[in-house]
Amino acid sequence: AQTVTQSQPEMSVQEAETVTLSCTYDTSESDYYLFWYKQPPSRQMILVIRQEAYKQQNATENRFSVNFQKAAKSFSLKISDSQLGDAAMYFCAPNSGGSNYKLTFGKGTLLTVNP
Amino acid sequence: GAGVSQSPSNKVTEKGKDVELRCDPISGHTALYWYRQSLGQGLEFLIYFQGNSAPDKSGLPSDRFSAERTGGSVSTLTIQRTQQEDSAVYLCASLSPTGYEQYFGPGTRLTVT
Numbered sequence: 001a002q003t004v005t006q007s008q009p010e011m012s013v014q015e016a017e018t019v020t021l022s023c024t025y026d027t028s029e030s031d032y033y034l035f036w037y038k039q040p041p042s043r044q045m046i047l048v049i050r051q052e053a054y055k056q057q058n059a060t061e062n063r064f065s066v067n068f069q070k071a072a073k074s075f076s077l078k079i080s081d082s083q084l085g086d087a088a089m090y091f092c093a094p095n096s097g098g099s100n101y102k103l104t105f106g107k108g109t110l111l112t113v114n115p
Numbered sequence: 116g117a118g119v120s121q122s123p124s125n126k127v128t129e130k131g132k133d134v135e136l137r138c139d140p141i142s143g144h145t146a147l148y149w150y151r152q153s154l155g156q157g158l159e160f161l162i163y164f165q166g167n168s169a170p171d172k173s174g175l176p177s178d179r180f181s182a183e184r185t186g187g188s189v190s191t192l193t194i195q196r197t198q199q200e201d202s203a204v205y206l207c208a209s210l211s212p213t214g215y216e217q218y219f220g221p222g223t224r225l226t227v228t
Contacts, residue, residue: 033215033216037219042221043204043221043222043224044219044221044222045206045208045219046219047216047217047218050214050215050216091158095215095217099171100146100163100170100171101146101210101217102148102160102163102171103148103150103160103208103217104160105150105157106157107157108157108158
């Protein structure tokens with residue numbers, strides 16, 4: 001079974017600044033994907049970024065990037081030039097790989113963006 | 116194209132009643148998932164469908180919970196004899212066959228009184 005730890009229940013950042021959200025996980029899978037999702041108060045889960053575990057290169061999506069350390073089972077999310085619209089709950093979620101790709105979620109980090 | 120849709124958006128029911136929650140996935144997505152989000156348990160997997168089959172039901176919390184999928188499309192999650200601990204947001208997602216990311220619906224907030 002997979003476990004996911006997001007050690008920061010809450011984080012805050014000033015608008016235009018950079019913030020990093022932490023995530024560590026445990027898995028017995030050899031081939032899997034990792035995701036960050038955001039959930040604003042509307043409760044819609046929105047995909048932020050994905051990373052294939054077999055790729056050494058860290059994924060980047062506009063202002064969002066990850067630092068993926070496979071050996072350490074660490075998958076942090078960096079948000080650059082933070083915007084008010086980035087305020088949300090952020091969830092780290094590896095999937096179970098080729099068996100059924102189900103997601104295991106951390107407890108989330110609530111990000112506040114201050115103007 | 117259209118995203119994942121769920122209905123109803125909100126459902127209030129009395130303890131002991133049965134409820135049905137509906138999910139309509141993205142067209143062409145053969146894999147579908149149900150998750151539950153509650154304050155106490157966070158986000159947890161309930162069941163996975165591949166086509167109309169459910170090879171992984173390991174997350175269903177009790178035999179009061181069941182789900183089916185017909186025509187490889189719409190899925191229904193049924194909760195019988197609802198209890199207060201069933202109060203949660205029920206999220207449905209479908210799997211992109213290319214990128215393996217899941218796309219979520221807006222959820223159904225279930226309140227059992």
